[in-house]
Amino acid sequence: SQTIHQWPATLVQPVGSPLSLECTVEGTSNPNLYWYRQAAGRGLQLLFYSVGIGQISSEVPQNLSASRPQDRQFILSSKKLLLSDSGFYLCAWSIRGGGEKLFFGSGTQLSVL
Amino acid sequence: GENVEQHPSTLSVQEGDSAVIKCTYSDSASNYFPWYKQELGKRPQLIIDIRSNVGEKKDQRIAVTLNKTAKHFSLHITETQPEDSAVYFCAAVGHTGGFKTIFGAGTRLFVKA
Numbered sequence: 001s002q003t004i005h006q007w008p009a010t011l012v013q014p015v016g017s018p019l020s021l022e023c024t025v026e027g028t029s030n031p032n033l034y035w036y037r038q039a040a041g042r043g044l045q046l047l048f049y050s051v052g053i054g055q056i057s058s059e060v061p062q063n064l065s066a067s068r069p070q071d072r073q074f075i076l077s078s079k080k081l082l083l084s085d086s087g088f089y090l091c092a093w094s095i096r097g098g099g100e101k102l103f104f105g106s107g108t109q110l111s112v113l
Numbered sequence: 114g115e116n117v118e119q120h121p122s123t124l125s126v127q128e129g130d131s132a133v134i135k136c137t138y139s140d141s142a143s144n145y146f147p148w149y150k151q152e153l154g155k156r157p158q159l160i161i162d163i164r165s166n167v168g169e170k171k172d173q174r175i176a177v178t179l180n181k182t183a184k185h186f187s188l189h190i191t192e193t194q195p196e197d198s199a200v201y202f203c204a205a206v207g208h209t210g211g212f213k214t215i216f217g218a219g220t221r222l223f224v225k226a
Contacts, residue, residue: 036216043119043217044157046214101159102157102159
């Protein structure tokens with residue numbers, strides 16, 4: 001069966017520090033991968049999605065970037081965090097070529113202080 | 114760009130009553146409409162979905178309706194129970210660029226015992 005791992009679960013970082021959140025999927029090949037951000041009490045904002053290795057689409061201009069160095073690995077990064085980057089970050093995957101259902105990771109609660 | 118509007122933002126019902134959440138979408142190319150339930154501090158999970166060639170779908174106490182002409186879709190929960198308390202997200206998915214899922218802002222449902 002397929003599983004998705006996301007870490008860390010919680011992160012407290014000072015303003016101006018770098019960020020790296022990692023997500024890996026097991027049990028499937030060539031998944032579509034996504035990063036969402038959820039501000040406190042708000043909806044899910046799509047940040048990045050990827051349909052293949054090295055293929056990243058950005059949905060909103062921001063202080064963040066994403067990379068997909070391997071088929072089932074998706075990384076969210078920042079060189080210098082801002083206060084506004086605080087939130088709950090969710091990685092998700094879906095089946096390539098017709099799978100619209102999203103399967104979410106357990107999320108990372110990021111607090112930038 | 115694509116947009117999904119969701120109402121109400123908060124809904125409080127008495128146990129046993131029905132709850133209705135409504136959404137509208139902007140992208141006429143959307144053809145898949147999932148609903149996700151997110152309990153406090155947890156990941157969103159799919160509870161029901163509907164495709165554009167279907168007007169209604171039911172799964173026990175949960176039903177979804179879709180009016181493709183009006184670009185409206187709704188979630189109906191009957192005989193609500195305290196464990197139905199959560200945040201519910203509607204979403205719309207199109208086939209452009211990797212099956213992007215665009216979420217509504219969410220509805221916080223409180224079911225009072």
